Every structure is written in structure tokens, then in C-alpha cells.
Amino acid sequence: MAAGEGHSAEQDARHTSEVDWDALRARAVEVMGKAYAPYSRFPVGVAGIVDDGRVVVGCNVENAAYGVALCAECGMVSELVATGGGRLVAVSCVGRDGEPLMPCGRCRQLLWEHGGPTCLLLTPEGVLPMTEVLPQAFGPDNLSIAAPPT
Ligand code: THU
Numbered sequence: 001m002a003a004g005e006g007h008s009a010e011q012d013a014r015h016t017s018e019v020d021w022d023a024l025r026a027r028a029v030e031v032m033g034k035a036y037a038p039y040s041r042f043p044v045g046v047a048g049i050v051d052d053g054r055v056v057v058g059c060n061v062e063n064a065a066y067g068v069a070l071c072a073e074c075g076m077v078s079e080l081v082a083t084g085g086g087r088l089v090a091v092s093c094v095g096r097d098g099e100p101l102m103p104c105g106r107c108r109q110l111l112w113e114h115g116g117p118t119c120l121l122l123t124p125e126g127v128l129p130m131t132e133v134l135p136q137a138f139g140p141d142n143l144s145i146a147a148p149p150t
Contacts, residue, residue: 035059044072073107088115
């Protein structure tokens with residue numbers, strides 16, 4: 001399915017109104033415990049609900065070559081695509097203390113690509129839509145072409 005196709009705001013709202021944020025954050029904390037972060041000692045975990053109801057997760061994976069570290073969100077998006085694609089409708093990202101963590105700028109772009117404007121993120125300031133997490137985002141629409149099939 002191409003980015004943005006095959007779903008509606010109504011469908012997103014239906015899914016997100018049912019989000020159990022505590023349970024989603026618990027999944028993020030659980031996977032944070034598996035992070036490979038020996039250099040920063042800052043483990044990150046993230047969990048996302050897909051529009052078909054499944055949950056995908058990721059943790060950060062660092063490297064002795066510091067610059068090639070993979071953020072937790074990269075792992076989550078990889079699982080999303082590798083397990084059938086779909087749209088992220090709700091995401092919880094946590095840092096070392098298990099509290100909500102704002103994704104870095106690059107990862108906000110990843111969430112935009114795979115969740116779009118209606119995807120919700122649990123932030124330190126509460127649940128926010130991606131339109132507030134990444135205002136005036138650059139995305140597939142700017143290219144006037146659909147993203148590659150997922
Ligand atoms: N990190 C993430 O995994 N996601 C983010 O959105 C922010 C930063 C990781 C990268 C690195 O392994 C560690 O946190 C410290 O920057």
C-alpha cells in the first residue's frame with residue numbers, strides 16, 4: 001500500500017480512540033530493556049500500533065563507529081515494513097527512565113512517512129498528533145508521487 005492510501009481519518013480516529021497508552025508504553029519500556037547502547041548508556045524503546053491492530057517495537061542499537069548508531073524508531077519502522085507494512089496510528093517512545101521521550105528530528109520524519117498527520121505520539125506534554133510533532137512536514141505529497149509499496 002502506498003503512503004497515505006487505503007485508510008481514512010475516521011479509521012485512524014477509531015483506532016486511536018481505543019489506544020491503551022499505558023500498555024503501549026509498557027511495550028516500549030520492555031523493548032528499551034533490550035537496547036544495545038554501551039556508548040551513550042542511554043537506552044531507548046519505542047512501540048507503535050499499526051492500523052491493522054498489530055504492535056511493532058524497536059530499540060536503539062549503537063556501534064563503535066558512533067555515527068552509525070540506529071535509533072529505536074529505525075528498528076520499529078523496519079519491523080513495520082518487514083511484517084507487512086501498514087500505517088502507524090499511535091506511538092510511544094521512552095528513554096532510560098521509562099518516561100516519554102521526544103523522537104529526534106530524523107525519526108520524526110520516519111514517523112511522518114509511516115504514520116502521517118493523524119498518527120498520535122505520547123510526549124512529555126501528553127498525546128500529540130504528528131502535525132504538532134513535525135509541523136509543516138516534508139513528505140510524500142511534496143514529491144507528488146506515492147511512496148514505494150510497503
Ligand atoms: N535515540 C533514539 O534511539 N531515538 C531517538 O529519537 C533519540 C535518540 C538514541 C540514539 C543513541 O543511541 C542514544 O539515543 C543517545 O542519543
